[in-house]
Amino acid sequence: MKKIVVVGGGTAGWLAANHLGKKFKHNDAITVTLIESPDIAPIGVGEGTVPNIRKTLSSFGISETEFIRECDVTFKQSIKFVNWMDKKKHGSDNFFHHLFDAPSKFGEDLTAHWLKFGQDKIYADMVSPQHSACEHKKAPKSITTPEYEGTLGYAYHLNAAKFAHLLSKNAVARFGVCHIKANVINVELSDSGAIAALNTKELGKLEYDFYLDCTGFESLLSGQALNIPFVDKSKELLVNSALVVQVPTKESDEIPPYTVATAHQAGWIWDIALTNRRGVGFVYSNNHMSDEEASRKLDYYLKGNPTGLSYRKLPMKVGHREKFWHKNCVSLGLAQGFLEPLEATSILLTDFAASFLVDRFPESEEKMAVLEQRFNHVMGYAWNRVVDFIKLHYCISDREDSQFWLDNKKADTIPDTLKARLDLWQQFSPQKEDFFSKFEVFDYDNYLYLLYGMNYKTKLSPLSTQYHDKAKAHAEGIKAISAKLNQQLPNHRELINKIKRYGLQAV
Ligand SMILES: Cc1cc2nc3c(=O)[nH]c(=O)nc-3n(C[C@H](O)[C@H](O)[C@H](O)COP(=O)(O)OP(=O)(O)OC[C@H]3O[C@@H](n4cnc5c(N)ncnc54)[C@H](O)[C@@H]3O)c2cc1C
Numbered sequence: 001m002k003k004i005v006v007v008g009g010g011t012a013g014w015l016a017a018n019h020l021g022k023k024f025k026h027n028d029a030i031t032v033t034l035i036e037s038p039d040i041a042p043i044g045v046g047e048g049t050v051p052n053i054r055k056t057l058s059s060f061g062i063s064e065t066e067f068i069r070e071c072d073v074t075f076k077q078s079i080k081f082v083n084w085m086d087k088k089k090h091g092s093d094n095f096f097h098h099l100f101d102a103p104s105k106f107g108e109d110l111t112a113h114w115l116k117f118g119q120d121k122i123y124a125d126m127v128s129p130q131h132s133a134c135e136h137k138k139a140p141k142s143i144t145t146p147e148y149e150g151t152l153g154y155a156y157h158l159n160a161a162k163f164a165h166l167l168s169k170n171a172v173a174r175f176g177v178c179h180i181k182a183n184v185i186n187v188e189l190s191d192s193g194a195i196a197a198l199n200t201k202e203l204g205k206l207e208y209d210f211y212l213d214c215t216g217f218e219s220l221l222s223g224q225a226l227n228i229p230f231v232d233k234s235k236e237l238l239v240n241s242a243l244v245v246q247v248p249t250k251e252s253d254e255i256p257p258y259t260v261a262t263a264h265q266a267g268w269i270w271d272i273a274l275t276n277r278r279g280v281g282f283v284y285s286n287n288h289m290s291d292e293e294a295s296r297k298l299d300y301y302l303k304g305n306p307t308g309l310s311y312r313k314l315p316m317k318v319g320h321r322e323k324f325w326h327k328n329c330v331s332l333g334l335a336q337g338f339l340e341p342l343e344a345t346s347i348l349l350t351d352f353a354a355s356f357l358v359d360r361f362p363e364s365e366e367k368m369a370v371l372e373q374r375f376n377h378v379m380g381y382a383w384n385r386v387v388d389f390i391k392l393h394y395c396i397s398d399r400e401d402s403q404f405w406l407d408n409k410k411a412d413t414i415p416d417t418l419k420a421r422l423d424l425w426q427q428f429s430p431q432k433e434d435f436f437s438k439f440e441v442f443d444y445d446n447y448l449y450l451l452y453g454m455n456y457k458t459k460l461s462p463l464s465t466q467y468h469d470k471a472k473a474h475a476e477g478i479k480a481i482s483a484k485l486n487q488q489l490p491n492h493r494e495l496i497n498k499i500k501r502y503g504l505q506a507v
Helices: 011-023 052-059 064-070 111-117 123-127 130-135 160-175 220-225 291-301 346-359 365-395 403-408 416-427 444-453 465-488 492-502
Strands: 003-007 031-036 074-076 078-082 095-099 155-157 178-181 184-189 195-200 204-206 210-213 230-232 241-248 259-264 267-273 277-284 312-315 319-321 329-331
Touching (some): 003 011, 011 031, 011 160, 011 210, 052 155, 052 346, 078 130, 095 130, 095 444, 111 444, 123 465, 184 220, 277 291, 346 365, 365 416, 365 444
Parallel strands (some): 003 031, 031 178, 078 259
Antiparallel strands (some): 074 155, 078 095, 184 195, 230 319, 241 277, 241 312
8 A cells, every 4th residue: 555545625625635645754655645626625514523633633743823823723622502402391491501621520420419409500610610600601711721721621512614724734734645626537447446547627536545425415436437336314304405694793793602502393404603703503404494484493593684685595415424344445535425514523524533543544555444444434433423413302302382392302213322321320320331432433521421411301319318428518619619610710812812812931
């Protein structure tokens, strides 16, 4: 495997190019090339990330200051879920946070205590000071906190086009990745069914040893050329369309340090604040709401859309390829699959898959079969766990105000793996051991925030008074930490403006 090519220059392609470039930087025998169409723009959405991205960017040698300055970045500490519960029972604008800091990070697990005594309190607020920091619009760190480290856990909101550009600059300058602009018009297969060459409009035939398909929803190599079947997940996950819009903001506007995800009758709306605009997306099932109604509802969300912003419609193909690696081709990003934007899983899965691939890259053909099997097994497991976690948001909600929410609760739309876990968690609250694979993607902490953010009913376990006394003291301790952090941490907008001006300061 001497010549590797990545086809596609969106976030997936450039993340993969950086991972590969870094791995083979000191190996002159191996070249990494990225080919992207000069005519087909990357999709341009994908503005929410999860904390893993910090490790990745740091490993690529990108400075956090540079990244924040160049990609209109803001900090993301949580997803704030608004109206995911029945408004009649929980009030209009009811909400809960899915925080990035683990519950009870500072000691005793408070879940059992909350189940017994705390149900008039917000779960996330009881178990983590990050809840209050988010509600007070605090940054997760200060100007002197080292790059990629935080007082509180965080990821980023970013401008997707600028992010791809930064990754591309880095891959070319730091890792020597060769960047070609050309349209691939067809793909040649060998007698064995592997990919033999790409035919391009501008440069004719180009041959490589190993191919990464990062061509987005088009899935030019794995879908169109290799004909790898698509596993449809639209029976489980019902939303399939999005209207997206960018809303300009002022430099003085407050920036929430979280994504807002507001549920509506047939899906939800994301609202992501960058430094100079909000990215807003109306996600819906077009089997439950017409495009015209979705557009009207988005107008309403944007307070009548007084400046007449136009909406871009993005259909979503919900599911993934049956195989992610076939012979000498691996698909990544949207070419591999897509579920929906909730919980920002796509860049996460792409980054994970690219790093997993590069970790044990096949230097020769003999090693390929065993690695292919391992990769497909692990990625298949990860995709199914993401389906479970996304579905959880819809199926444990007590909303019943439209057919969409009723359909989401139908037993045949809930994966068996999730059903089994939900049955268990009716009897016992989750334990770390319920998540036995390293490839769960979302585990114990994430499920706790979701289940108890949405008041999932778990039977009380009889626990000693000593436990409850200790837990009560610990809950008081969290309140004290919270008050201190709210004094110490800077306002989110202020910190972003300072970083843009002075950069993060090493002390
Ligand atoms: C509505 C919506 C919201 C989303 N929100 C999030 C989110 O909040 N968080 C998250 O993690 N993810 C999100 N995603 C997913 C995210 O957008 C993608 O993971 C990310 O943008 C990567 O896309 P990509 O690189 O796979 O594809 P694309 O960005 O579509 O890039 C495809 C590339 O392939 C190239 N190409 C295509 N055809 C050819 C050809 N014939 N020849 C040469 N080159 C070609 C194009 O030029 C382009 O460079 C969202 C997706 C959607 C649809």
